[in-house]
Amino acid sequence: MSRILTTIAFDADDTLWHNERFFKLTQAHFQDLLADYADPDHLAERLLEAEKRNIGQYGFGIKGFVLSMIETAIDVTEDRVPARVIRSLIEAGQDMLRHPIELLPHAAEAVAAVAETHTVLLVTKGDLLDQERKLAQSGLGEMFDGVEIVSAKTTPIYAEIFARHGDGAERAMMIGNSMKSDVVPVVQAGGWGVYVPHGLTWEIEHAAPPTGAARYRELSDLGAVPALVAEIG
Numbered sequence: 068m069s070r071i072l073t074t075i076a077f078d079a080d081d082t083l084w085h086n087e088r089f090f091k092l093t094q095a096h097f098q099d100l101l102a103d104y105a106d107p108d109h110l111a112e113r114l115l116e117a118e119k120r121n122i123g124q125y126g127f128g129i130k131g132f133v134l135s136m137i138e139t140a141i142d143v144t145e146d147r148v149p150a151r152v153i154r155s156l157i158e159a160g161q162d163m164l165r166h167p168i169e170l171l172p173h174a175a176e177a178v179a180a181v182a183e184t185h186t187v188l189l190v191t192k193g194d195l196l197d198q199e200r201k202l203a204q205s206g207l208g209e210m211f212d213g214v215e216i217v218s219a220k221t222t223p224i225y226a227e228i229f230a231r232h233g234d235g236a237e238r239a240m241m242i243g244n245s246m247k248s249d250v251v252p253v254v255q256a257g258g259w260g261v262y263v264p265h266g267l268t269w270e271i272e273h274a275a276p277p278t279g280a281a282r283y284r285e286l287s288d289l290g291a292v293p294a295l296v297a298e299i300g
Contacts, residue, residue: 071300072259074233075181075224077096078243080266082289083174084205089133089166093159100152105143110183114139126218128194133160136142164197168204171265173290178210180293186233189214190225192248222246222255229258240299242292247274252282259299263289 080086083184094114098107105113125131136156140148161283181187189211191198198216202208213232229239240259243249250260251274259282277283284295 070185072185072236072238072240072296074186074188074239075296076188076190076228076239076241078241078245078249079176079189079201080193081244082171082242082263083178083189083207084171084201085169087265089096089163089223091127091143093163094136097140099155101140101143101148101157104148105265110139113143116267117142122163126194128197128240129160129163129292130194130197133157135150162202169200169238170205170207171289173288173292175207177289178207181296182210182212185296188212188232190217190228190229191215192217192220212214220245220252222252223271225253225258226256229256240296242289246276248273254282257283259284261286263287263292281285 077083079293081137084213086190091188097114101110101179101186114135117139118132120136121131125134133156133300137153140152178187180284187210189207191200191214193216194214202214208214215228216233217228225241226236229236233239236253236256236258238258239253240261241253242263243248244265246262249283250262252260254277260280262276262283262285264285264287286292286295
């Protein structure tokens with residue numbers, strides 16, 4: 068009897084290891100630096116607007132985040148932002164790029180368990196060098212049969228990845244913390260989308276869950292992944 072599932076894919080940031088909390092800490096520092104020019108809520112709104120505008124040019128990741136902070140600082144100060152503030156924002160981004168990786172609970176165990184029986188992929192988006200650095204530091208790299216670092220996670224991209232690495236989206240599962248990027252497009256491609264919530268999720272990654280879809284699941288943490296995979300077959 069053939070398996071229903073042959074390919075299991077994991078998201079990286081805030082699914083396997085912490086990520087968003089470092090962005091939140093840097094954003095708080097950004098708000099402190101510009102406290103004389105704008106209140107925190109206004110700065111947060113302006114920064115989010117800049118990030119949305121710039122995704123098409125900078126993509127996802129720390130470098131685009133830093134450039135969006137600098138752009139916002141220039142805008143809210145009407146071109147009067149002190150050079151020391153720009154320097155501090157650049158240094159904050161460099162600190163983020165050097166930050167050690169901290170795995171989320173059950174991450175290593177979940178990947179190792181499903182790797183014994185299935186093709187296992189890492190599918191993530193963001194800056195290529197930074198994502199490669201984090202994967203190398205995570206200690207999980209050798210467990211994956213394939214790694215895909217993409218500029219966006221869309222239904223066609225998932226369909227192509229699962230066709231190339233496995234038996235198509237219909238026999239694949241994607242596990243992640245972003246409803247918009249990790250779950251909805253996979254379900255639309257015909258695969259299983261598994262949502263594992265994280266306490267912090269970037270506003271841009273929010274989306275309505277596909278609650279009526281037969282192939283949508285939600286788990287409290289990665290520890291439940293092996294049992295779900297076994298249950299589906």
